[in-house]
Amino acid sequence: MSELVLTDEERARAGERLVALLDRYERDLPGAQVLPEPDRDRLAALLADSVPDKGIGVDGLFDRLEDTILPNSATVAHSRFLAYVLGPPNGVAAYAEAVAATINQNCNFWQLSPAASVVERSVLEWLASVVGFPATAKGILTGGGSLATLQAMATALDDRVPGFRETGLQRSAPPLVVYTSVEAHRSVDKAAAILGIGLDHVRHIATDEHHRMDVTALTAAIDADRAAGLRPWCVVATCGTVATGSVDPLDAIADVCVEQDLWLHVDGAYGGLFLLCEEMREPMGGAARGDSISLDPHKLLFAPLEAGCLLVRDGAKLRAAYAFDSSYLTVAEDPLLTDYMDYGPQLSRNFKALKVWSALQAFGVDAFRSATRRTLELARRLGRGIEAIDGLTLLAPVTLTAVCFVVDGASQDEQTELLETLAAENTALLGPVLIDGRHGVRACVTNHRTTARDVDLILARLREIAIDRGSLSSGGGEFQDVDGA
The missing domain is CATH 1.20.1340 (dopa decarboxylase, N-terminal domain)
Incomplete structure (x- = not known):
């Protein structure tokens, strides 16, 4: 033994x-x-x-x-853990993870993991249907949204740069340029650095008053780069910015990309899965026009870390970027089963799909629709409450579940002290934010355990703090939820 x-x-x-x-x-x-x-x-x-x-x-x-x-x-599972876009795992997750560890499938080629191959395909095809991608779409589960964006940009290089696989960037050709907004996730810059594009060739496009990419500024930047002899190549639009939850005008950006022949990647790591809610399908509908999109099941599907996802509209392009022949890994192709080593950079891969699939099986899609809708309602409740307290000011519209506000007249140090106080007294864990040069406080309601009672507890404490600062008379009334969310 x-x-x-x-x-x-x-x-x-x-x-x-x-x-x-x-x-x-x-x-x-x-x-x-x-x-x-x-x-x-x-x-x-x-x-x-x-x-x-x-x-x-x-x-x-x-x-x-x-x-x-x-x-x-x-x-992380505390109902007032609201500092980051990080929800608690769902109730069945620990058990699914134990099973995945027990059978220890290597999800690279199907012979080593036949059931895992079908489970991952099932999850990916369902996610593609949520986004609105066609049947030609293919994808792969990743460690998170940052890796998905990196892999998407690598796919775009392979597809849009002739001979890229053979020569890489070691060639005489105009430098490539990628465009994203000033509010985009830092993973875009990181991917550009890793892939050899270089930070000097990342254009951070200005945003409008709602912190969305300015399409006019995007078009002007593309035209200026072409005139300078550079090669515009890829746009990364954001479906839910980390700071404010703003959604770039995806349809308008897609129009620009079609006209200019640019790859469009949609960073939907934070917001993409709000497409589960019918009310979000119109403002996010342009996500379906992306050449690729990143999603994070470890956010709004409440899978334990790690569980990201990359979907590519034309799945053949994803495979073309990552498939390599090797005699020692050759197995017969099968229409049912997928060799995921041909759709991403990894050979050794764990069974990420099982925890996502298990939760969908155990709870059903409607439970996740309900949970995501509830987080939206609670964020709006918190936003309305902030607006009702004299001495507090919202810094941005509540588009998704990020609620950003400032204590009027408070310095950056005082805002930081507020965060420390709320955490130490166990009121809530909130985070810092910088918007339009103003330091403030950010709550992100991406937690299926959070309730209206939690939100009201936070609001009551913020009201007390505002009173203590002398911003509100002690005779002020209690917060009243006008919509009854």
Whole structure:
């Protein structure tokens, strides 16, 4: 018997401890500290102890998990964890992850993972239908939106730059230029740097009063670059900016890309899956016109990290960018099964699709439609509440679930102190934001556990803070939700 296999007794004990840990974690969430203060002595001891020559066994491991790891981890599942576009995992996720780890499929070529290949295909085809992509679309699950954008831009290079696979950028040709907005995610810059495009050839286009890419400015920048002898090549539009949740005018940008023969990638890592809500399909409808789109199931599908996604409208272009022949990996092609090594840079890939598929199976799509719609309603409730408090000012319209505001007259240091106070007293974990040169506070309601009671608790505390600053008379009334969301 291998020393790396648990005995029957150890396996039973591990199962008992794991179930107890998961159950206790769930039950303790309402009273948990959203951002616990790190126990530096325990963490230092963890580092000092390093890796033992003799194992501590199942109970020793779970003791260490419970006394050191869990207490020193951010409580992402807390209902007032609202600082980032990061939701808590759904209820079935831990069990799906355990199964994925148990069968340990390598999702590269189908012979090693036939069921996984079909599950991933099922998830990708459903996601493509949500976006509105045609049946020709293909995709791959990635580590997140940043990798999806990188892989999309690599696909665009292969498709739009003749001979790119053979010569790369080592050639005599006009420099390529990529266009995105000043509000775009930093992953666009990072991808340009990694791919050899260079930051000098990334144009950050100005935005309008709603923080959306200015299409007139985009067209002017493209024309100027062509006149200067450069080669416009790709536009990255944003379907939900991280700071404010703004959605670029996707249809108008798509028109420009068609006219100018540019690849259009839509960064939908934050906002793309709001397409599950019928009310968002019109403002985001242009997403279906992208050559590619990135989505993040570890956001609005509440899958545990990591679970990103890249979809390419013409799936043959994705395969053309990543498929390479190798005799030691050759298997017969099958119309049902997919070799995902031919659709992305990785060979060794874990079974990311199982946790996404399992949640869709267990809860159904309607549950996710309801959860995403509720986050939109709660963000609007928070926005209305901010507007109702004298001494607080919204910094941007509440387009999706980002709610950005400023405490009137407060300095950057005072805004930071507010964030620290709210976290320390366990009111909520909110984050900083910089909009149009103004430092403020940002809440992002991307949490299926958040309730109206949580929002009202935050608003009540903000009202108290406004009163303490002298911005509001002590006779002010309580926040009233005018729409009853």
